[in-house]
Amino acid sequence: MRKPRVFVPDDFVSSDDYKLWYSEMETKNNYESLYGWIYLGADAKNKKFAKIGLSMGDLSSRSYSSSNPNYYLFCAFKCRHDISRDRLAIIEREILTKIDELYKNRNGSSRRMRHYESGALSECFESVDFFNFFKDLHSEIYENYRNDFVTSEWWEDHSVESEGSFVDCIFNPKISLKEKNTFIRMILQYE
Template sequence: MKRTKRKYELEIDPFACYKMESVHNESKENFESTDKWLYLGANARDSEFAKVGITMGDLTTRSSSSESPGYYLFCAFKCRNNIARSQLEGIEKSALNHLESLFTYPDGSTKRALHHESERISECFFDVDFLDFFGELHYYLHKNYCNYFLLSAFGNEPGFDEGEFLDCEFNTRMSRDEINKHIRMILQ
């Protein structure tokens, strides 16, 4: 999965003050950037699998797994261009801890997987309702960290906004109808 670099078409007013120029330049950098993501991975062979991760680079480096050919990026939330690695790592850790507290077995044990050899906690969850997981992740990020992500509005045919969501790149194998269905699930 790769986001194509898009050209920022808005021109700045030649009479704009330095503050307006700064806002324009920041918007341009955010819009054109193809780096800095928090992503949600899925597995075509296991509909109850989810993985949360981050990358400061291109999404294609995270969109496959040699040991699990069914793995793919379901979606990726676009971070602001000026986010620091430490901030993104902190957001990821916080989101993972939150999801771990929600997605548990009836006995209270976590659905978050451990690495086999080290037994350290991983970014992967098993036995989860994937779409519920997706919704919870988006809600948590939007509620607690929306200032670190780009926001998008979602409008219907007559041109009325239905709500906003974190700017999200969905897997390219999804149809526009599927993407719209998923966006409607997470509108705030």
């Protein structure tokens, strides 16, 4: 998966007002950047599996698994262009901890999977409702890390007023536009 580059005309940037120029350049840099993502992986045959990960590079290397051919990148949430690897690693660790607390079995044990040999916690979860997991992940990013991510506004039927906002994300190319819109509606935040 690769986010398409956005063409921004040269006259988009206003040189008369340095604050406006800076704001426009930050917006342009954020939307054109291909680096800095928190992603959600899924399994095409196991709808109760989810994986949270980070990438500072091209998402295509995260969209497959040599050990699991059914694994794919469901979506990726776009970070600001100037986020550091260290900051993104902190965010990922904190999100994994928070989501781990949300997804417990009835006996209180975690639904977060462990690596077989080492026993260390992995980034993968089992026995989850994937779409609720998706909404919870977005909510955690939006509520606690919004300033580190690119956000977008959603308008229904091209109305003038915004209906809500969400953390900008791209979806797997196999997901139809209709499905993408459904998923975006699931995560809209109203203020």
